[in-house]
Amino acid sequence: MHRLVRLVESGVPAESILLLTFTRRAAEEMIERAAGILGRREPVSGGTFHSFANLALRKYGKAIGLPPGFTILDQSDGFEILGEIRADLKDAAEGATLPRRETIASILSKSVNKQVPIEDIVSEEFSQFFELISLFEIAAARYRAYKSERHFVDFDDLLVLLVRLLEESPEVAARVRSSYRYLMVDEYQDTNLLQARITHLLAGESRNVMVVGDDAQSIYAFRGACHENLFDFHRRFEEAPVVTLEENYRSTQGILDVANGLMSQMAAAFRKSLFTARGKGGKPRLVEAADEAAQAQYVASEVVRLRGEGVPLAEVAVLFRASRHAFALEIELAHLGIPYVKYGGFRFMESAHIKDVLAHLRLLVLPGDDLALSRVLTMRPGIGKSGARAIREFLAGKPLVEGLERYRAKGKARASLDEIAALLSHLEPHREAPALCLESAVLGLKPLFQTRYDDWPRRIRDLETLVGLCARYRSLNSMLADLTLEPPSASRRDGLAGPSRIADELVLSTVHSSKGLEWRAVFVLQARDGTIPMVASFDDEPDQGSLDEDLRLLYVAVTRAKDYLSLVWPREIARGPYGWGMPSRFLLALPEELFDCLRADDFVA
DNA sequence: GCTAAAAATGTTTTT
DNA sequence: CATTTTTAGC
Numbered sequence: 001m002h003r004l005v006r007l008v009e010s011g012v013p014a015e016s017i018l019l020l021t022f023t024r025r026a027a028e029e030m031i032e033r034a035a036g037i038l039g040r041r042e043p044v045s046g047g048t049f050h051s052f053a054n055l056a057l058r059k060y061g062k063a064i065g066l067p068p069g070f071t072i073l074d075q076s077d078g079f080e081i082l083g084e085i086r087a088d089l090k091d092a093a094e095g096a097t098l099p100r101r102e103t104i105a106s107i108l109s110k111s112v113n114k115q116v117p118i119e120d121i122v123s124e125e126f127s128q129f130f131e132l133i134s135l136f137e138i139a140a141a142r143y144r145a146y147k148s149e150r151h152f153v154d155f156d157d158l159l160v161l162l163v164r165l166l167e168e169s170p171e172v173a174a175r176v177r178s179s180y181r182y183l184m185v186d187e188y189q190d191t192n193l194l195q196a197r198i199t200h201l202l203a204g205e206s207r208n209v210m211v212v213g214d215d216a217q218s219i220y221a222f223r224g225a226c227h228e229n230l231f232d233f234h235r236r237f238e239e240a241p242v243v244t245l246e247e248n249y250r251s252t253q254g255i256l257d258v259a260n261g262l263m264s265q266m267a268a269a270f271r272k273s274l275f276t277a278r279g280k281g282g283k284p285r286l287v288e289a290a291d292e293a294a295q296a297q298y299v300a301s302e303v304v305r306l307r308g309e310g311v312p313l314a315e316v317a318v319l320f321r322a323s324r325h326a327f328a329l330e331i332e333l334a335h336l337g338i339p340y341v342k343y344g345g346f347r348f349m350e351s352a353h354i355k356d357v358l359a360h361l362r363l364l365v366l367p368g369d370d371l372a373l374s375r376v377l378t379m380r381p382g383i384g385k386s387g388a389r390a391i392r393e394f395l396a397g398k399p400l401v402e403g404l405e406r407y408r409a410k411g412k413a414r415a416s417l418d419e420i421a422a423l424l425s426h427l428e429p430h431r432e433a434p435a436l437c438l439e440s441a442v443l444g445l446k447p448l449f450q451t452r453y454d455d456w457p458r459r460i461r462d463l464e465t466l467v468g469l470c471a472r473y474r475s476l477n478s479m480l481a482d483l484t485l486e487p488p489s490a491s492r493r494d495g496l497a498g499p500s501r502i503a504d505e506l507v508l509s510t511v512h513s514s515k516g517l518e519w520r521a522v523f524v525l526q527a528r529d530g531t532i533p534m535v536a537s538f539d540d541e542p543d544q545g546s547l548d549e550d551l552r553l554l555y556v557a558v559t560r561a562k563d564y565l566s567l568v569w570p571r572e573i574a575r576g577p578y579g580w581g582m583p584s585r586f587l588l589a590l591p592e593e594l595f596d597c598l599r600a601d602d603f604v605a
Numbered sequence: 606g607c608t609a610a611a612a613a614t615g616t617t618t619t620t
Numbered sequence: 621c622a623t624t625t626t627t628a629g630c
Contacts, residue, residue, distance in 0.1 A: 022619080022620075023619065023620080024619085024620080048620065049620085050620050051620090074620085075619085075620080083624095100615085100624090102616095154620095155619090155620045156620085158620085159620090190619095219618075220618080220619070222617080222618065222619090223618085223619060223620075321617060321618075322616080322617045322618070323617085323618090324616085324617090324621085325617095327621095344618075344619085347619090351622095352622090381608090381609090382608080383608090384607060384608050384609080385607090385608090386606080386607065386608095387607075387608085412608095484620095485620070486620095510617080510618060510619095511618080512617085512618045512619065513618085513619085531617095534617070553618085
């Protein structure tokens, strides 16, 4: 940040500075801080690598044959396509069971992000599918073909295509480089090989580039992040000075002692020892709870106590590994009437009702979007998978609404087709603002939702919130692209969280989504062996790599806390590996005197 | 043959 | 808990 200020003060126009990072929350945080320092007069550009790629490709993609109106696929779109491909490949598998479509997607995606052949990924991480490598390669080829025929672009393609654009079109590369002369990348340990290449390409000859990262906080290896990028950057830009930041301005020493203790268990290369001038502070707590309910009760009662001591709810966070770890707590909070926002985990854009409505809008933008068409068709009564396929084939190349009316069908299917045709012809994307269009679609689908979903009131509320969030868009296409790349990420008890930053709400968040943020008080749920580190079963010990990643995950969680930290471990949990009944091995490895060891049961009673 | 309802299954984490 | 596969039903 200081470099940013210095650059601007030394006369560099703010708009020639580009800030990039991997996660949206880190990007938001980064841009907000920059705006805070520089004032609003000169907005700095920046965002995630993906959103930057989206903008650049819309603008210059023509140079590599990509039309500006390309459609972005989200993860579940990709799953759906691969599901079809998987079904087609079943015969070729000759009786062998193919992995789930999500697994195939993960293999293909890793191969792209790490820029290594599928064969390597499978032999390293999925050796049980070694026999199927050639099938995966066929699947990859079909998946690529499917996308390129339709000008569909998935998350990985955004990066691949940006690299190709910058490499194959020197004119475009020169233009982009001249408009962003100074490049800064935050959370560099989370970038993958493609993003590192983009960084190098954008830096170009001028080499005006700075990256910030902490290898101890690398927690995205599962999607191909490569924290060695940090060291590689150091080698590539030899003249770049390395500044190690060891003084910590956030946490009290008691918390840093735990953080240092965790870090000393890592096999990391850039060793640090964190210290602070903030003083010792209270000891972090290591709290034993009987089960998840007791864990929830302890956390809730502590939150109430802290609020009584003057700590606002918004200054308190509860962190966990997976979204479901917070379920019990959510019930408890609802019971006590404590408001909260929950980040991470469940994704709205992938929940059925939102996809239902957006599929209709996608058809308005691109009538040939057969992924969206399938969804629009099959969500109606009377039309199933094979019916949809027949209708899709019939409709190919025909005007959509007319075709729907002319298709020969009877009974429920006929009624459904008429309803779709009526709804689609009623929506007028050219005359209405995108948000209004969305609103009409919601209204038109409401009767169907009421029969289809038991919890339709909640879903309708979600959609109404979504309409509100979309008010700022001027084109349907950019609205859809943004919703895919930057979906609303938080929820409240009753659904989608709208913009209400004023409210004093407790924060529940996955550790992954908490990166870069800080709170006065932090609770970590399920700091339990089997969860952190995650262990699938008794006889299945995790390998060193994933063990290390989990250690870093706990490190990230611990270092979010400024003054107060409680690590809670339930002895019994409802699912998953039973019978561990131990705190995380990473915590057991630390000297006991670093913690106040408590029992939640004594506490709550 | 195709759909719709019931059982089974398999779980991070993000763009 | 929500999605996918299996099974029954039309």
